[in-house]
Amino acid sequence: MSGVAVRLENVHKAYEKGGATIRVLTDCNLELAAGEAVSIVGPSGCGKSTFLHLLGMLDRPGSGRILFDDKDIAAMRESGRDRLRNRHVGFVFQAHHLLPEHSAIDNVAIPARLAGCSAAVARGRAEALLKAMGLGKRISHRPGELSGGEQQRVAIARAMVMGPGLVLADEPTGNLDPATSDGVFERMMDMVNQLGSTLVVVTHSLELAGRFSRRLRLNDGHFEEVTV
Numbered sequence: 001m002s003g004v005a006v007r008l009e010n011v012h013k014a015y016e017k018g019g020a021t022i023r024v025l026t027d028c029n030l031e032l033a034a035g036e037a038v039s040i041v042g043p044s045g046c047g048k049s050t051f052l053h054l055l056g057m058l059d060r061p062g063s064g065r066i067l068f069d070d071k072d073i074a075a076m077r078e079s080g081r082d083r084l085r086n087r088h089v090g091f092v093f094q095a096h097h098l099l100p101e102h103s104a105i106d107n108v109a110i111p112a113r114l115a116g117c118s119a120a121v122a123r124g125r126a127e128a129l130l131k132a133m134g135l136g137k138r139i140s141h142r143p144g145e146l147s148g149g150e151q152q153r154v155a156i157a158r159a160m161v162m163g164p165g166l167v168l169a170d171e172p173t174g175n176l177d178p179a180t181s182d183g184v185f186e187r188m189m190d191m192v193n194q195l196g197s198t199l200v201v202v203t204h205s206l207e208l209a210g211r212f213s214r215r216l217r218l219n220d221g222h223f224e225e226v227t228v
């Protein structure tokens with residue numbers, strides 16, 4: 001499938017903690033075209049991960065609508081959200097979260113198996129993705145037998161195995177040194193471009209953020225376009 005168009009309408013999200021209310025997103029509005037790529041910056045604690053969790057259906061807003069191609073995912077039942085997430089959303093986190101006892105190819109194939117693909121199809125896709133990530137000679141390695149940059153490339157391949165319409169990346173290269181980060185980032189961008197996925201990248205690197213033609217800053221609970 002190609003990219004998902006995303007729209008947030010009047011989204012609010014607060015957390016209740018120890019009797020206090022932490023208001024994170026307040027009347028947040030945003031529109032992303034299908035296949036659009038944006039970067040998001042903002043100070044630590046401003047709600048960037050919260051926003052990605054709402055978009056990725058890992059959490060629900062307190063109020064407001066979140067539309068995927070005009071379907072309100074905030075109002076959907078959990079079973080529908082699980083299916084949509086598994087099929088159409090790819091997550092890349094700062095930490096790779098690979099399963100340590102499984103090889104690279106199995107780690108990448110697992111989401112496809114969970115979505116109902118045969119073992120042969122899932123492994124075929126996983127191998128092709130690992131090759132595209134420059135890991136053709138590492139498919140049998142376990143995470144502990146790979147470098148940090150290689151582990152993150154496996155995690156990116158895993159995020160892409162279902163051909164997601166939306167890719168959400170939360171500081172995807174935040175744990176890597178600058179030279180490694182650059183290579184991993186470029187490969188992620190190439191793969192997203194090939195798939196035509198809509199892409200949201202949270203980063204604290206102004207250099208990485210600046211490579212996107214559309215840049216957003218999350219400030220005081222809402223998005224601002226960065227124009228300089």
Ligand SMILES: Nc1ncnc2c1ncn2[C@@H]1O[C@H](COP(=O)(O)OP(=O)(O)O)[C@@H](O)[C@H]1O
Pocket residue numbers: 015016017022024042043044045046047048049050051
């Ligand atoms: N599950 C939670 N319960 C209570 N407060 C939370 C929870 N998750 C995040 N927060 C708070 O919400 C705010 C935004 O967090 P987060 O989205 O992780 O920010 P960012 O990713 O921009 O650093 C922070 O003040 C954080 O402490």
Ligand SMILES: [Mg+2]
Pocket residue numbers: 048049050170
């Ligand atoms: Mg965060």
